[in-house]
Amino acid sequence: MASLKKILIKGGKIVNDDLSAFVDVYIEDGLVKDIGISLNYSESEDMKVINAAGKLVMPGGIDTNTHFQYPFTGSEYLEDFFQGTKAAVAGGTTMIMDFAIPKKGTSLIEAFDTWRSWADPKVCCDYALHVAVTWWSDKVKKEMEILARDKGVNSFKMFMAYKDLYMVNDVELYQAFTCCKNIGAIAQVHAENGDLIAEGAKKMLSLGITGPEGHELCRPEEVEAEATQRAVTIANSVNCPLFVVHVMSKTSAKIIANARREGKVVFGEPIAAGLGTDGTNYWHVDWCHAAAHVMGPPLRPDPTTPKYLMQLLANDDLSVTGTDNCTFNTNQKALGKDDFTKIPNGVNGVEDRMSVVWEKGVHSGIMDENRFVAVTSSNAAKIFNMYPRKGKIAVGSDADIVIWDPEATRTISAKTHHQAVNFNIFEGMVCHGVPLVTIAGGRVVYENGILNAVQGHGKYIPRKPFPDYVYSRVLQRDGVDQPLPVHRQPYEGEVIQLK
Numbered sequence: 001m002a003s004l005k006k007i008l009i010k011g012g013k014i015v016n017d018d019l020s021a022f023v024d025v026y027i028e029d030g031l032v033k034d035i036g037i038s039l040n041y042s043e044s045e046d047m048k049v050i051n052a053a054g055k056l057v058m059p060g061g062i063d064t065n066t067h068f069q070y071p072f073t074g075s076e077y078l079e080d081f082f083q084g085t086k087a088a089v090a091g092g093t094t095m096i097m098d099f100a101i102p103k104k105g106t107s108l109i110e111a112f113d114t115w116r117s118w119a120d121p122k123v124c125c126d127y128a129l130h131v132a133v134t135w136w137s138d139k140v141k142k143e144m145e146i147l148a149r150d151k152g153v154n155s156f157k158m159f160m161a162y163k164d165l166y167m168v169n170d171v172e173l174y175q176a177f178t179c180c181k182n183i184g185a186i187a188q189v190h191a192e193n194g195d196l197i198a199e200g201a202k203k204m205l206s207l208g209i210t211g212p213e214g215h216e217l218c219r220p221e222e223v224e225a226e227a228t229q230r231a232v233t234i235a236n237s238v239n240c241p242l243f244v245v246h247v248m249s250k251t252s253a254k255i256i257a258n259a260r261r262e263g264k265v266v267f268g269e270p271i272a273a274g275l276g277t278d279g280t281n282y283w284h285v286d287w288c289h290a291a292a293h294v295m296g297p298p299l300r301p302d303p304t305t306p307k308y309l310m311q312l313l314a315n316d317d318l319s320v321t322g323t324d325n326c327t328f329n330t331n332q333k334a335l336g337k338d339d340f341t342k343i344p345n346g347v348n349g350v351e352d353r354m355s356v357v358w359e360k361g362v363h364s365g366i367m368d369e370n371r372f373v374a375v376t377s378s379n380a381a382k383i384f385n386m387y388p389r390k391g392k393i394a395v396g397s398d399a400d401i402v403i404w405d406p407e408a409t410r411t412i413s414a415k416t417h418h419q420a421v422n423f424n425i426f427e428g429m430v431c432h433g434v435p436l437v438t439i440a441g442g443r444v445v446y447e448n449g450i451l452n453a454v455q456g457h458g459k460y461i462p463r464k465p466f467p468d469y470v471y472s473r474v475l476q477r478d479g480v481d482q483p484l485p486v487h488r489q490p491y492e493g494e495v496i497q498l499k
């Protein structure tokens with residue numbers, strides 16, 4: 001069993017987002033207690049010494065976007081919070097952020113409590129919850145206030161797609177963004193035009209296109225881009241910070257990059273799937289292969305997309321990486337064997353995100369090791385107000401650490417992965433960058449291929465509103481950027497009479 005030992009990590013190179021240094025790390029009671037050159041602690045029964053010579057010692061990954069245990073699109077879930085977090089730690093991720101999603105017309109707080117009751121006994125690493133706003137009313141507004149004030153929720157996701165299920169309209173977005181701003185939360189959007197998707201899907205089916213390629217054809221890039229631009233515009237009109245989840249297209253990424261260059265407080269989250277593979281898979285002749293890639297927004301058939309997204313991630317045009325991990329086996333995907341609109345949406349990623357970003361980002365020379373830490377961990381901790389407790393190796397930080405071998409390689413495969421799903425969208429990808437040891441909350445939960453994780457050992461991490469990293473500019477602008485009326489002499493002349 002993974003016990004809470006003292007741990008001394010010797011001889012490695014610590015990599016934070018701002019600095020790398022050859023120093024040792026000492027861990028006790030789940031926290032980093034000391035950092036320094038050649039630390040000298042006397043060895044004891046209850047101390048584990050890890051030799052990290054030649055290895056990188058980095059903050060464990062934070063996956064900002066998972067859906068564990070979620071019965072999505074009518075199909076039963078495949079991975080619960082234990083299975084999901086086990087796969088996370090096997091890949092070097094030590095915290096996940098999942099979504100509590102209420103049905104339209106139902107309570108956000110009840111959804112939050114339900115997701116907590118699913119996650120608390122199961123997680124083997126720390127987690128937090130975003131909450132979805134799928135409808136609008138005064139009750140929803142009050143519940144958002146309570147969630148932000150009392151329940152540690154500082155991020156709310158609005159869906160611009162999934163018509164009749166989760167989709168909200170522009171006025172509802174405006175109200176939800178205004179509320180987020182008032183309570184110090186970050187507004188998140190799934191940016192796709194749900195009306196256009198619904199019409200596009202009917203058109204594809206009428207053309208006899210029933211296979212997974214129809215999924216992309218009915219929601220091309222511009223459907224994502226239009227919604228992204230609309231979300232940016234609405235958020236900016238109420239000076240609300242915006243976080244665009246699962247950015248899948250070059251066009252949408254460019255909109256986010258431009259908004260950031262104009263000074264708007266917007267963050268973009270590409271995901272492992274979009275960085276590691278592409279939408280040509282929807283045209284694969286094997287239906288099972290093609291269907292396994294169905295997710296929303298879809299992977300893009302333009303094969304230059306993954307590299308482009310990685311380049312924007314390296315430049316700070318995009319900010320963090322998640323996975324949108326939401327897995328279904330082939331027999332579940334087969335609900336849509338004759339109609340692509342019935343294929344449950346979602347792919348794997350939680351286990352492989354760190355390796356995919358290292359391989360495609362760092363090994364390829366697009367980003368350095370410090371930027372890797374920024375986009376896999378630190379930026380998420382800053383945006384969602386958990387820094388430096390999370391996202392940094394520093395005295396006092398949580399002992400969430402991955403010891404990484406940048407030279408070793410592994411080949412991703414569904415045959416060897418720790419996820420429950422029978423397909424891996426990265427099958428056969430050879431990745432440099434292998435997690436050797438994962439420490440979550442001060443416990444060694446994964447070491448040299450062996451999982452040692454215990455369900456319930458992870459904790460819910462409450463997050464305070466108004467993160468400085470996001471809100472300093474926002475609040476300052478409120479003070480200096482208010483429009484003012486022009487003071488004029490009243491008009492005294494004639495006014496026509498309307499008939």
Ligand code: URP
Pocket residue numbers: 067072190246294295296297324326345346347
């Ligand atoms: O296909 C996806 N993305 N499944 C998960 C639900 C969502 O849209 O986030």
Ligand code: ZN
Pocket residue numbers: 190245246296297
């Ligand atoms: Zn989504």
